[in-house]
Amino acid sequence: MTALTPISRKPVSFYVPVVAAAGALAGLFIGTAQGSGLLGILIGGLVIAALAWAATQLVPSEKAARWGLAILFAGGGALLGGLPGGIVGAAFGWFFGWFSFWLYEGRYRARIAPYLTPGQVLWHYSFRVICGAILIFLITPILVVMPLSFNAENFFTFTPEMLRLDPAGYSLKHYRDFFTNSDWQHALWNSVKIAPAATILSVSFGTLAAIGLSSEHVPFRRSIMAILISPMIVPLIISAAGMYFFYSRIGLQGTYIGVVLAHAALGIPFVIITVTATLVGFDRSLTRAAANMGADPVTTFFRVQMPLIMPGVISGGLFAFITSFDEVVVVLFVGSAGQKTLPWQMFTGLREQISPTILAVATILVGISIALLATVELLRRRSERLRGMSPS
Amino acid sequence: MSDTEAQAGPVLAADGTPLKRSLARALRMQKLRALALIAPLLIFVLITFIAPITDMLLRSVKNEIVVDVLPETVAQLQSWDVDSTAPPSEAVFSAFYIDMVLAEEQKLHTRLGTRLNYEKTGLSSLFRKTGRRVGRFDTDVYTDQIVALDPAWKEPATWAAMMADKADRGALPLTARTWDRWADYLNSEGKDPAKTKVEDFLFTALYLDLAAGNAKSVADPRIAAAAAAAPGFETVDIRSQFAKADKDWLDPAVWQTIKIFSSRFTNGYFLNAVDLQKGPDGIEPRPESQQIYLMLFKRTLFMSLVITGSCILLGYPVAWILANLPSRTANLLMILVLLPFWTSLLVRTSAWKVMLQQQGVINDVLVWLGIVDDAHRLVMINNQFGTIVAMTHILLPFMILPLYSVMQTIPPSYLRAAKSLGATNWTAFWRVYFPQSVPGIGAGSILVFILAIGYYITPEIVGGTTGTFISNRIAYHISSSLNWGLGAALGSILLGVVLLLYWIYDKIVGIDNVKLG
Numbered sequence: 001m002t003a004l005t006p007i008s009r010k011p012v013s014f015y016v017p018v019v020a021a022a023g024a025l026a027g028l029f030i031g032t033a034q035g036s037g038l039l040g041i042l043i044g045g046l047v048i049a050a051l052a053w054a055a056t057q058l059v060p061s062e063k064a065a066r067w068g069l070a071i072l073f074a075g076g077g078a079l080l081g082g083l084p085g086g087i088v089g090a091a092f093g094w095f096f097g098w099f100s101f102w103l104y105e106g107r108y109r110a111r112i113a114p115y116l117t118p119g120q121v122l123w124h125y126s127f128r129v130i131c132g133a134i135l136i137f138l139i140t141p142i143l144v145v146m147p148l149s150f151n152a153e154n155f156f157t158f159t160p161e162m163l164r165l166d167p168a169g170y171s172l173k174h175y176r177d178f179f180t181n182s183d184w185q186h187a188l189w190n191s192v193k194i195a196p197a198a199t200i201l202s203v204s205f206g207t208l209a210a211i212g213l214s215s216e217h218v219p220f221r222r223s224i225m226a227i228l229i230s231p232m233i234v235p236l237i238i239s240a241a242g243m244y245f246f247y248s249r250i251g252l253q254g255t256y257i258g259v260v261l262a263h264a265a266l267g268i269p270f271v272i273i274t275v276t277a278t279l280v281g282f283d284r285s286l287t288r289a290a291a292n293m294g295a296d297p298v299t300t301f302f303r304v305q306m307p308l309i310m311p312g313v314i315s316g317g318l319f320a321f322i323t324s325f326d327e328v329v330v331v332l333f334v335g336s337a338g339q340k341t342l343p344w345q346m347f348t349g350l351r352e353q354i355s356p357t358i359l360a361v362a363t364i365l366v367g368i369s370i371a372l373l374a375t376v377e378l379l380r381r382r383s384e385r386l387r388g389m390s391p392s
Numbered sequence: 393m394s395d396t397e398a399q400a401g402p403v404l405a406a407d408g409t410p411l412k413r414s415l416a417r418a419l420r421m422q423k424l425r426a427l428a429l430i431a432p433l434l435i436f437v438l439i440t441f442i443a444p445i446t447d448m449l450l451r452s453v454k455n456e457i458v459v460d461v462l463p464e465t466v467a468q469l470q471s472w473d474v475d476s477t478a479p480p481s482e483a484v485f486s487a488f489y490i491d492m493v494l495a496e497e498q499k500l501h502t503r504l505g506t507r508l509n510y511e512k513t514g515l516s517s518l519f520r521k522t523g524r525r526v527g528r529f530d531t532d533v534y535t536d537q538i539v540a541l542d543p544a545w546k547e548p549a550t551w552a553a554m555m556a557d558k559a560d561r562g563a564l565p566l567t568a569r570t571w572d573r574w575a576d577y578l579n580s581e582g583k584d585p586a587k588t589k590v591e592d593f594l595f596t597a598l599y600l601d602l603a604a605g606n607a608k609s610v611a612d613p614r615i616a617a618a619a620a621a622a623p624g625f626e627t628v629d630i631r632s633q634f635a636k637a638d639k640d641w642l643d644p645a646v647w648q649t650i651k652i653f654s655s656r657f658t659n660g661y662f663l664n665a666v667d668l669q670k671g672p673d674g675i676e677p678r679p680e681s682q683q684i685y686l687m688l689f690k691r692t693l694f695m696s697l698v699i700t701g702s703c704i705l706l707g708y709p710v711a712w713i714l715a716n717l718p719s720r721t722a723n724l725l726m727i728l729v730l731l732p733f734w735t736s737l738l739v740r741t742s743a744w745k746v747m748l749q750q751q752g753v754i755n756d757v758l759v760w761l762g763i764v765d766d767a768h769r770l771v772m773i774n775n776q777f778g779t780i781v782a783m784t785h786i787l788l789p790f791m792i793l794p795l796y797s798v799m800q801t802i803p804p805s806y807l808r809a810a811k812s813l814g815a816t817n818w819t820a821f822w823r824v825y826f827p828q829s830v831p832g833i834g835a836g837s838i839l840v841f842i843l844a845i846g847y848y849i850t851p852e853i854v855g856g857t858t859g860t861f862i863s864n865r866i867a868y869h870i871s872s873s874l875n876w877g878l879g880a881a882l883g884s885i886l887l888g889v890v891l892l893l894y895w896i897y898d899k900i901v902g903i904d905n906v907k908l909g
Contacts (some may be wrong), residue, residue, distance in 0.1 A: 032762030120817065131713045135728045136707045138788060141743035142735055144753055148746060156746050157756060205433040212429025217422055224430060227900065231441050233894045235846020237863040238883045241870050242444035245451060245880075265441040268433065326736045329848050333870070346738045350745060350853050359746070362739040369734040373727075 005114040007106040012057070015103035016049050022099060026092070062105075066097035083165050125163040142366055149174055149359035156356060174360035184357065187345035194331075194341060197296040198263035202320045205264075206271030207313050213272070213306070214279040225272075232269035236329040239266070244333040254336030262305045263327060264303070267320030274319060278312025278383060295333025311383035315376045322372060445887070452880035455658035458650065461504045462491040465568070466654040474672050479642045485631040486600055489529065490570055491850060493593040496523045498577055510875055511660060511669065512649045518640050530628050535595040537625050542614050546848040551594065552586035554612065563610040564601040599625065648672045661881035685865070685882065692862045695780060696844040702784045703791040703840045704833060711795035711832070712738055716804060733789035741850050744782035748773040748854065774856025784855050787843055791836040794901075798832030831900070838897040842890055862886055 024045035031040010051069060059065035070093035077089020102108055112124055152171040153159050161169025178184050209228065213221060231239065243262050244253060252258030282305070290300040306313075328343035335344070342361065349358045405414035459466050464487035472480040495501040505519025544550045551571065554560045561568040571594065575585040602615075602622035610616055634641040652670050653660060660670055667683040668675050677683070711731065714722045734742060747753045750769045758764040771777055802825060810820035848863040855864070862882060869879030 002872045029761050033484050033760055037762070103828050123817070128713065132710050134710050135725065137706070137785065138732050139728050141740055141747055141785060142732060144747060145739065145743045151599070155751075156749065157753060169804065201436075205436050209430045209433035212426040215422060215426040215429075217419055218430070219423060222898075224434060227442065228433065228437055230894075233890065234445065235843060235848075235863060235886060235890055237846060237848040237866050238445065238448070238890075240889050241866060241879060242446075242448035244441075244444075244870065244878070246444035246447040249447070261440045265437060268437060322734065322736075326738070328738060328865075329867075343736065343738050346742065347849065347853070350738070350742055358527070358742050362736070362742055362848065365736045366731075366740050369736065370731065373730055373734045377730075 005109050005112065007110050010104055010106050012053065015056070015100065016053050017358075018103055019052040019096065019100050020049035021336070023052075023096070023292075048096060052096065052104075055097065055100055056104045062101055066094070066101065069097040069100075072092045084163055087165075090326060107334075145359050145362045146366070149363040150355060151356050151359075154355050156359070158378045174355065174357045175364075177355065177357045178360050181357070183340075184345060184361070186340075187342045189342050190339055191325055191342040194259055194263060194339070195321050197260045198267055199317050199321040199326040201260065201264035202267035202271050203313060203317045206268050206316065207275050210272050210275035214276055214282070228272050229269045231266050236266075236327075240330045240333040243330060247334055251372060254338070256339060259331055259335045259339045259341075262330050263324035264320075266327060266330065267323045270319035270323060271316035274316035275309060275312045278309045282308060288349075308386060311379040311386070315379045315383075318372050318376055322369070425655050448880045449887075450659050452877060452884045453657045453659065454877070455507075455653060455660065456656055457504055457507050458654045459501075459656055461495045461500045462488065462650070462654070464488070464569070465491050465650070469647065469651045469654065472647065472651065476646055477644055479631070480647050481642055482629065482631050484647075485560055485634055485641075486596070488634070489526065489531070489630050490566075490593050490745065492526045493591065494570070494573055494577070496526055497574075505894070507877075508649055508653065510664065510878065512645065513654060515649065516648065518638055518646070522634065522637045522641070529592070529630070529633045531592045531596045531630070531633075533626055534599040535592050537596050537621075538598065538618055541618055541621055544614065545595075545618075546590065548588055548590050549586050550614075551590055553809055554615070560610060560612055560615060563606050563615065564598065565606070566876070567594065567597045567601050570597040573776075575741050596630075598875065645672075661877040662885070664878050665881040682755045685862075688860075688865055689885070692845055695776060695783075695859075695861070696841050697785050698780055699787060699844045700791075700837050700841045703788050704837060705797055706784065707788055707791035707836065708829075708833070711792050713798050714792070714796050715799035715802070729789050729792050732785070733793075736848060737786065740786050741782060741853050744778070744785065744850075744854055745773065748778050748781065773854050774859065776855075776858070776859040778854040779851050779859035779861075782812070782850050783844060783847060786850060787840045790839050790843060794835040794839065795829065795832040798835070799829055802828045835897070835901045838893055838900070842893050842897070845893075846886060846890060 006271075024041045027040040027042070027044015028037055029040070030044065031037045034040065045304065051072075055065035055069055059068065070090050073093025073096070074086045074090035077092070078086030081088070108121065108125065116124065147162070148156070150170045150172065151159065151162065152169050152173065159169055163169075212218065213225065213228075218224070227254065239262075243258075247253040247258045247262070252261065286304055286308075287300050290304045291297075295303065326343055328341070328347050331339060331341050331344055332347070335341070342365075346361060348356050349355070403411040405411045407414070419692040466684060468484040469480060469486040472484060492501060495504060501519045501523040502516075505516040505523075508519070509516035522832070554567060554574075555571045571585075574591075574594065578585045578588055598618070599622060602619045603625075605619075608616075608619055610619065631641075640646055653673070655767055658670075663675060664678070665685050666689075667678050667686045669678045670676075711880045714725055714729070717725065745752075749755070750771065750773075752773075754772065755764065755769045759766050759769065764770060772781070782807055806824050806828075807820050811817070815823065846862075846863055847861060848867060851859055851861045852867070861887065866879050866882050866886070869875045869882065
C-alpha cells in the first residue's frame with residue numbers, strides 16, 4: 001500500500017498541541033533530572049509548541065526550518081552539556097522538526113488506507129511504536145556491550161569520561177588484555193580446536209543421515225528423527241550430567257575427544273534439520289537422470305546432489321559450529337581445565353566478575369555472529385534461487 | 393489383447409523375474425540403502441548421547457554401595473526386624489566389624505557414610521569417626537590366642553595356602569569370603585596377599601567360623617586344633633566395642649537406615665527429589681527444613697510460564713508487524729531479531745548483567761533522569777526479576793520465528809474481508825486473525841517453555857538465590873555436593889517433563905517442521 005491517500009495540511013489546533021505533548025514528555029525527563037518535573041513539563045510543552053508553530057507558520061522553507069531547529073537544539077545542548085549534549089540536542093531538534101512537519105503536512109496519512117478513522121490511525125502508529133520498543137529491547141543489550149568494551153577503566157558501566165566522549169575515557173586495553181593474556185588465548189585456542197572438529201563430525205554424519213532420511217521408504221522414520229533431534233530438546237544440564245557420568249566411566253571425561261564427541265552430538269540436530277529442509281526441494285528425477293546417463297551413485301552424489309544441497313549443508317555446519325563455539329554447560333562437565341573454552345572462560349569471569357575483558361570478547365563474538373548471520377542469509381537466498389523459489 | 397497377457401502369466405521384468413518380486417526387491421534395497429546411510433549417525437548419537445542419558449536415568453535408582461561395602465552386614469541384617477527398638481545382635485556387629493575394617497582399608501567407609509547421610513543426617517560423621525577407631529578394636533585378643541596355638545598362623549603364606557584349599561574354604565565360609573575381598577583389594581593395589589601381614593579382622597573371621605562349629609571335621613590339623621581350642625577362647629564383645637567408638641551404634645534408627653537402603657535399587661533418590669523420604673513406617677515427608685525441591689520445581693514451572701507468557705506478549709506484535717510489512721522492510725527488521733538469536737548466549741547474559749546491576753546502565757539512566765534516588769537504586773539482578781528479563785530476551789527469537797512463519801501464511805485479505813462485513817477492529821482480529829495464528833503461538837510457546845525449563849547458565853549468572861532453577865540444583869548436586877543419585881533423580885524428573893512437552897510438540901507441529909533462521 002503506497003501513497004494512495006491524498007494528504008492535506010492540518011490545522012494548527014491539531015498539530016501544535018500534539019507536538020507540545022511530546023515536548024512536555026521530554027521536558028518531564030529533563031525536568032526531573034534538574035530537580036522539578038512540573039516545571040519541566042510546562043517549559044518543555046510551551047517551548048516546543050512555540051517552536052513548532054514558528055517553524056511551520058513563519059519559516060517559508062521546510063528544509064530551512066528543520067535545519068534551524070536541529071541547530072538551535074544542538075546549540076542549546078552543547079551549552080548545557082558539552083559535546084555529548086550537543087549531539088543529543090541535535091538528535092532532539094531533528095526529531096521535533098521532522099515530527100512537526102510530519103503532522104503539519106499530514107504525511108502520516110500518506111501510506112495508510114484512506115478509510116481509517118483517526119482512532120485507527122492513532123492505533124496504527126502506537127502499535128508501531130510498541131513494536132519499535134520491543135525491537136529496541138531485543139537489540140539494546142548487544143549494542144550496550146560494544147562501547148563499554150572500550151572502557152578505559154575496569155568498570156562494567158559508563159564512566160563520566162566516556163559520557164563526555166573524552167578520548168581518555170576510551171582505550172583498547174581490554175582487547176589488548178584478551179590478545180595477550182595467556183588464559184584467554186588458551187581458551188580461544190581450545191575453542192578454535194574443538195568447534196571445527198565437532199562441526200566436521202556432525203556435518204559428515206548428519207548429511208549422510210539426512211539424505212537417508214529423505215528417501216521415500218524409511219522404516220521408523222519418525223522415531224529415528226525423534227532420537228536424532230533429541231540432543232536439541234533435552235535440557236543441556238541433563239545432557240551434561242549424563243555425559244559426565246558416562247564419559248568418566250569410559251575414560252573420555254576431561255579429554256579433547258570427549259568434548260568433541262559431546263559437541264558433535266549437540267550439533268547434529270541442526271545439521272539434520274537444515275539439510276532435510278533443503279532436501280525437501282530436491283528434485284529426485286535429477287539423480288535418476290544421472291543414473292540413466294551412466295553415473296554410479298557416488299558420482300551422482302558428489303556431482304549432482306552435493307552441489308545442490310551445499311547451501312543447506314553449510315548453514316547446518318554453521319549452526320553446528322556456533323553451537324559448539326557457544327556451548328558452556330557440557331564443556332564445564334565433560335571437559336577439564338585443559339579443555340577450557342572461550343565461553344567457559346567468560347562464564348567463570350562473569351561469576352567472579354573480574355574484568356571488562358569479557359565485554360571485549362563479547363564484542364568480538366558479536367562481530368563473528370554478524371558474519372555468520374550474513375553467510376547463512378546469503379546461503380539461504382542462494383539455495384532458494386537454485387531450487388527455483390523466489391527469494392523473499 | 394487381454395487374452396494373450398492373461399495366458400502369459402504374471403508380468404515379467406527385463407531379467408525374467410516377476411515384476412512384483414522385482415519391485416519388492418528394489419524397494420527392499422532402497423530401504424536398506426537409506427538405513428545404511430542413517431546407521432552411522434544413529435549409532436553415533438546412541439553412543440555419545442542416548443547412552444549417557446540412560447546411564448543417568450539408571451543412576452537415579454541404583455544403590456549398590458551399601459550392599460557392595462557391607463555385604464556381610466546386609467546378610468546378617470536380614471533376620472533383624474526393622475521395627476525393632478533394640479539394636480541388632482552381636483552377629484550383626486561382628487559382620488559389620490569385618491565389613492568396616494575392609495571398607496576403611498579401601499577408604500570406602502566415608503563414601504558409604506556420605507551416601508547414608510543423604511537419608512539420615514549424622515551418619516557421615518559417625519562412619520568417619522568409627523573408621524578411625526575400628527582398626528584399634530580389641531579383636532587382637534583372637535589374633536593372640538590363635539597365634540599362640542601355632543605360630544604358623546602369623547604367616548601370610550599359611551593363609552594363602554589354606555584359602556587355596558577347597559575343603560578348608562568349605563569349612564570356613566566367612567573367612568574364605570573375607571580373605572577373597574582382602575586379596576582382591578591387595579591385588580588391585582599391586583600387593584601380594586601371601587606377603588602382607590595378616591590383620592586382626594581375618595583372625596576374627598576365623599574365630600567366628602571356628603566358634604560356629606563348622607570346622608570340627610576338617611582334615612587340616614592346624615585348623616582342627618584351633619577349632620578344638622576355640623570354645624575356650626577369651627572373647628570380645630564387638631557390639632560394646634562399637635558402642636565405645638560411638639554410642640549411636642546402639643541407636644536402632646541407624647540400623648533401620650542401613651537396612652532400608654541395603655537393596656541394589658532404590659526409589660529413595662526420587663522420593664528425596666519430591667521432598668519425601670523412606671522411613672521405617674514407609675514413605676513420609678522430609679523434615680520441614682530440608683524441603684526445597686518441590687518449591688524449586690514449582691518455581692521453575694512458574695518462572696518458565698511467566699517467561700513464556702512475556703515472550704508471547706512481546707513476540708506477537710513483532711511477528712505481526714514482520715509478517716505484514718513490505719518484505720524489504722521486514723527483512724531489515726528481521727535482522728534485529730536474528731542478530732540476538734545468533735549472538736552468543738554468554739554475550740547476551742553478560743550484557744544483561746551490565747544493564748541490570750545496581751551500578752549498571754539502567755540504574756544510571758534512571759538516576760540521571762531523577763526517577764530513582766541515587767541511594768535507592770533498584771535491585772534488578774540476582775533475583776527473579778533479573779532472570780525473567782534476561783531469559784525473556786534470550787528466548788524471544790524462539791517465539792518470534794515460529795509465529796512469523798505461521799503469520800506469513802495468513803492472507804491479509806481475511807482481515808479486510810471481516811472488516812468489510814462489519815466487524816470492528818477487535819472482532820476482526822480476535823475472531824478471524826488470532827485463531828489462525830494459534831498454531832504459531834502453540835509451537836513458539838512449547839519451544840520457549842522447553843528451553844526455559846532446563847536453562848542453567850542465565851539463572852546461574854543473574855539469578856542469585858531466588859531466581860535459580862531446578863537445573864542449578866542439579867548442577868550443584870553433580871559438581872559440589874556429589875550427591876549424584878539425587879542429581880540424577882531430579883534430572884530424570886525434569887527430563888520426563890521435557891519429553892512430555894517434546895511429544896506434544898511433535899504431535900502439534902511435527903518435529904520435521906522445525907525451522908531455523
